[in-house]
Amino acid sequence: MRKTVFFVSDGTAITAETFGHSLLTQFSAVDFREIRLPFVDTHSKARDAVSLIDRAAEADGTRPLVFSTIVDTGIGGELTAANAHVFDMFATFMEPLEEILGVERSPRVGQAHGMGNSHAYEDRMEATNYALTHDDGISKKLDQADVILVGVSRSGKTPTCLYMALHYGIKAANYPLTEEDLEQPRLPAFLRQHQRKLFGLTIDPERLAQIREVRRPGSRYASIKQCRYEVDAAEAMFRSEKLPVLSTTDSSVEELASRILLEQGLQRDQV
Incomplete structure (x- = not known):
C-alpha cells in the first residue's frame, strides 16, 4: 500500500x-x-x-x-x-x-523554530562550533566539554554530537579509537582524566562493515574481520573503564542524544 x-x-x-x-x-x-x-x-x-x-x-x-x-x-x-x-x-x-x-492565543508564525531566546540561540551556535572543532579527536583540550563520546570509526559519534549541540546547546566532543588505542588495556590518559564525561558508543560489526564499505569499498578498514576485532576490543575497553554504553545499530541520533543526556544528567530544554 x-x-x-x-x-x-x-x-x-x-x-x-x-x-x-x-x-x-x-x-x-x-x-x-x-x-x-x-x-x-x-x-x-x-x-x-x-x-x-x-x-x-x-x-x-x-x-x-x-x-x-x-x-x-x-x-x-x-x-x-x-x-x-x-x-x-x-x-x-x-x-x-x-x-x-483561560486566555486566547496570540497567533504568531514561526515561533516554534525561530531564533526565540537570543542567548539560547547563541549557546546552540557556540556548542555547534565546539562540536566541529572537537570532532574525531581534533583537539585533546576537553575541559569545556559537557560530554565526550568514544567509539570506533563510523559508529555514529559525529552526528550525535552535532544533534546535541544544535538542539540542546550541549558541548559534545568525540574521540575515535584507533588500532593503536585498541591494542592498549586502557583508554588514552588524556581521556581518562575526564572519566565522568565519557560515554561509549558501539555498533553491530556487520552494520559497521556496511557503513565503511560505502566509504572505502574493498578495504581492510571495511572488512567484517576488522570490524569485529575493533568492536570487540572497544567493548572490552568500555567494560574495563566502566563506561556507560549505547549501541547505535538500530537507534536514531534523536534517541541516542536523549538517552545520553538523561544518563549523564545533562537534561536541558530544547531550543
Whole structure:
C-alpha cells in the first residue's frame, strides 16, 4: 500500500513533519511518500498547495494525508478544499488549550523554530562550533566539554554530537579509537582524566562493515574481520573503564542524544 503524505506549514514545517512522521511510523505496512511544503503563508500559496495535493491524489488513485500547522485559520482553511484527509494540528489543540489556560492565543508564525531566546540561540551556535572543532579527536583540550563520546570509526559519534549541540546547546566532543588505542588495556590518559564525561558508543560489526564499505569499498578498514576485532576490543575497553554504553545499530541520533543526556544528567530544554 502506497500513500502520499504532505506536511504543510506557514513556517519551516518541521513541527508538522516531526509529529506526523512519529504517527506514521506506527504503520509499517504502508509505503509513505513524504513531501514537505514550508512557508505556505498566503492564500495564493495555500491554493497552490491544494493543486499539488490534488494532483497527487489523482496520480495515486487515493486521497493523500495532509498534516498542517498553519497558524492563520483563513489560510489553513484553504486546505479543506483538497481531495485529501487533512489533519489540522493547531485546530486540534488550540481550543482546548485556550479553555484550560483561560486566555486566547496570540497567533504568531514561526515561533516554534525561530531564533526565540537570543542567548539560547547563541549557546546552540557556540556548542555547534565546539562540536566541529572537537570532532574525531581534533583537539585533546576537553575541559569545556559537557560530554565526550568514544567509539570506533563510523559508529555514529559525529552526528550525535552535532544533534546535541544544535538542539540542546550541549558541548559534545568525540574521540575515535584507533588500532593503536585498541591494542592498549586502557583508554588514552588524556581521556581518562575526564572519566565522568565519557560515554561509549558501539555498533553491530556487520552494520559497521556496511557503513565503511560505502566509504572505502574493498578495504581492510571495511572488512567484517576488522570490524569485529575493533568492536570487540572497544567493548572490552568500555567494560574495563566502566563506561556507560549505547549501541547505535538500530537507534536514531534523536534517541541516542536523549538517552545520553538523561544518563549523564545533562537534561536541558530544547531550543
